[in-house]
Amino acid sequence: MAGVSGCIKYSMFIFNFLFWLCGILILAVAIWIRVSKDDQQIFTNGDSGVNPYVAVNILIAVGATIMILGFLGCCGAVKESRCMLLLFFIGLLLILIVQVAAGILGASFKSEFEQIMNTTLHENVELLSKTDDNAKSFQKALSKFQDEFKCCGLVNGAADWGNNFQYNYETCECSNTPDSSCVVYEGKTVYKQPCISLIKDLVKKHIIIIIGIAFGLAAIEILGLVFSMVLFCQIGNK
Missing domain, CATH: 1.10.1450 (Cd81 Antigen, Extracellular Domain; Chain: A)
Incomplete structure (x- = not known):
């Protein structure tokens, strides 16, 4: 334990446990929106071939990935494994980059989506x-x-x-x-x-939920990156 802060270690464990719970919550909300079959049927029968639930599908994938990363981060903190912590850091960074890219694309194509x-x-x-x-x-x-x-x-x-x-x-x-x-x-x-x-308002509400989750998740992810890198460096210096 020499050189490794117990506070950082267990804070990292608690953070990743909460992160894992966030993954479950995101997955549950995304699946709830996705399986609203009646609402989906209303605006996916046209000839445009565009599925307005693409963002929700991405959120399902993100939620599942976060659950895996949360588990990986917990194990890395408890076992003081630099390999697990590094994998956690890289995976979390990639998710954050994808979220930023998706946000930029979403803002760019907002008018096209509405049309x-x-x-x-x-x-x-x-x-x-x-x-x-x-x-x-x-x-x-x-x-x-x-x-x-x-x-x-x-x-x-x-x-x-x-x-x-x-x-x-x-x-x-x-x-x-x-x-x-x-x-x-x-x-x-x-x-x-x-x-x-009313259908348009319903879709907008779903989008607001997704955006709110994405922003909240981004803040948590940045904290996770900081925690994991600090613990990674401390383990390497002990």
Whole structure:
């Protein structure tokens, strides 16, 4: 133990244990967003072929990697292994670089992403009036969204449903006390607001969650780099 600070050693262990827990949390949140199948179905059926969940997929990979690195850092601190600490430092540095690069790319392509998402949603309007299996899957997803968020249709309101309206109006119906947010369409009192703006807001909330996690993670990663390098040098000097 000569030359190695017990405070640094056990601080490194505690840090990496918390880092490992962060990895679990990130993985759980990312998977929760990713498996929201109904929401995903709503804006991934267009012809653009772009999946808005790419960032979430990356976050899943990052969360899994952080769990592995956290375990590696804990072992390196307890065993005073320079090799493990060096691997931990390199892995953490690479993740930080990838995060910075992803942030820069995300900021650069923000307007393009919003345009693609808007185009995809407008393309999906056609699915509401069709009767094939893919269209029915999309209609089921939107019906659930309508019921939860109190909206109707995708872009133009209830008219988006076309001939399928009479089979799907239940989730569009207003409560027993209609107000200014409701409108009468084909004899049914339904929500006036189309779902497109609510879907965009939902995606933005998911993005804010991802950005918040990324910024918080970056601060933790910098601390991890400092701790690991200090302990690495102390072990080498003992």
